Amino acid sequence: METININLPQNGYNVFVGNGIFNQLIKMVKSHGLNKNLFFVIDKNVHSLYSTQIDLIFSNYKGKVNLIKIEASEKLKSFKTMEKIYANLLENDYSRDTLLIAIGGGIVGDICGFVAATFSRGIQSVQIPTTLLSAVDSSVGGKTGVNFGNTKNIIGAFNQPNFVLIDVNFLKSLNREELLSGLGEVIKYAYLTNIEFHNYIKNNFGKVFNKNPKILLKIINETVRFKGDVVISDEKETGNRKMLNLGHTFAHAFEVESKFKLKHGQAVIIGIASAIFLSFKIGLITKSKMDELLELIYLFKDEINVGKINYDNAISIMQRDKKNKDGKIKFVLLKDVGSILLDVEANRDDIVYALENGIGVFK
Ligand SMILES: NC(=O)c1ccc[n+]([C@@H]2O[C@H](COP(=O)([O-])OP(=O)(O)OC[C@H]3O[C@@H](n4cnc5c(N)ncnc54)[C@H](O)[C@@H]3O)[C@@H](O)[C@H]2O)c1
Known part of the structure; x- marks a missing residue:
């Protein structure tokens, strides 16, 4: 497993990249000293494909844990889905001591990052990208948000996760x-x-x-390292970070x-x-x-x-x-x-x- 540190002055974090490392999630949560009340937001498709691995994490976890499954579509990358997540958090008595864990592609990651930035004025979060796009790009860097009207990603916030876990094993089911x-x-x-x-x-x-894992790991490591350096140099996109556009x-x-x-x-x-x-x-x-x-x-x-x-x-x-x-x-x-x-x-x-x-x- 590679560990890439996104060495931001205020809110630095690790990106773990490996093959078959999802089962280390709870160990990582503990070693980072993060909140024990876990709330998972999981892409519906990913949940049905990986329910065995996900259920194993749930059944072995001793603390409070809940999950919500959401549909990943640009039309639903919206306040409607955010409301659904907020409502679910409140119905299950989650408050500021929550760790929100996003499992899915860029849509789930972007929505969850924004929920984490706003629920209870900000809660901890972990990104677990499951698409190539989210592994090489969207899970790292802290840009979060939703679409509004006809404009993409226009409502959002910069909000860095507490760590990112990239397991290329998830990528094997991508078409x-x-x-x-x-x-x-x-x-x-x-x-x-x-x-x-x-x-x-x-x-x-x-x-x-x-889906050659060796090639995928090399590509993810290179891109995340490069993006990390750009984000460290310009977190809020006032200069250098614009190149990522x-x-x-x-x-x-x-x-x-x-x-x-x-x-x-x-x-x-x-x-x-x-x-x-x-x-x-x-x-x-x-x-x-x-x-x-x-x-x-x-x-x-x-x-x-x-x-x-x-x-x-x-x-x-x-x-x-x-x-x-x-x-x-x-x-x-x-x-x-x-x-x-x-x-x-x-x-x-x-x-x-x-x-x-x-x-x-x-x-
Ligand atoms: N925040 C950022 O910096 C940033 C950067 C680039 C892109 N984005 C955003 O990312 C979004 C696109 O993300 P995406 O391409 O990951 O799309 P996505 O989240 O829509 O996922 C694409 C499809 O793949 C499915 N899927 C996810 N994981 C899977 C898996 N392991 N196996 C099989 N199917 C799986 C999903 O259910 C969905 O149908 C866009 O909304 C874009 O604006 C954000």
Whole structure:
């Protein structure tokens, strides 16, 4: 098992990464001296797939323990689901001395993180990600929240967990679509980190679909370490952390405009393609650099069905992005692998060019 420390000055925590480590959960809770009143929020699908392992934790636990199962969908990543969790906590007499344990993908993790930030003015929490996307990205870093109206993740809080337990054993039940969605965030790191990791992903992404645990562990360790360092340098996203939004300004618009038919990570892949085209269009990179950067994206060309995206709608959705300032859309763009530009503005024609060509890769 690897332990990665997210060494934040006020609220640092460990991320444990391993294969078959879920059964150490209670030992970890105890060794961290956390609250003994446990409340689990578990993705319905994950609960039915792993009920034996989860029930074992329950039956062996001596203290107070309850669970609620929730459905993971972007439509239910909302106040409605939060209300359900708050009500369940209160019905079962939980108060500030609660440890909330989220088991599921990014949707369950984001909702629970926000519940933990707000219930009783803040309770302890543990993240147990069960999708590739949540393992490599969303379970670490403390961004929590829900969707509101047509805007993704617009209501939320920064709230770091007390620890994160990543067991790649959970990933073995993911289907190809979910693995692909996770790869969307992995690819983002392939552009943000360095050429060695970029080439590693280029050469090994196929093995992710085979759920090779060694490859999954290497990818998760690399991405979590990188994300951890970025979060330590800029917890509240006032500068450096913005780089983690590479492709996301476009991606959120694609998700909403596709009525969430496109999964988050799939939308991120199209979003990164669009960001590369925008980087070229506004003169940040040459045509040959663009072609070189697009090589990794082209490997996913036949994996994604974009459907119909209306460019005007996509641009209005981008204009509502919470990362904008003064009504201007701010993009994260690339000069090269590991060379990132933040807060870049672009005119409408250039954005349309980026949308057309980014989406065009997958047509
Ligand atoms: N907080 C952050 O920093 C951050 C970063 C990236 C993405 N996100 C958010 O993460 C969300 C997407 O997360 P996701 O891709 O994990 O999706 P998800 O939580 O919707 O899970 C995807 C599907 O996989 C199923 N599932 C979960 N674990 C499984 C398992 N082990 N085996 C089989 N099926 C399983 C779920 O039931 C669901 O149907 C988005 O809402 C996005 O906004 C947050």
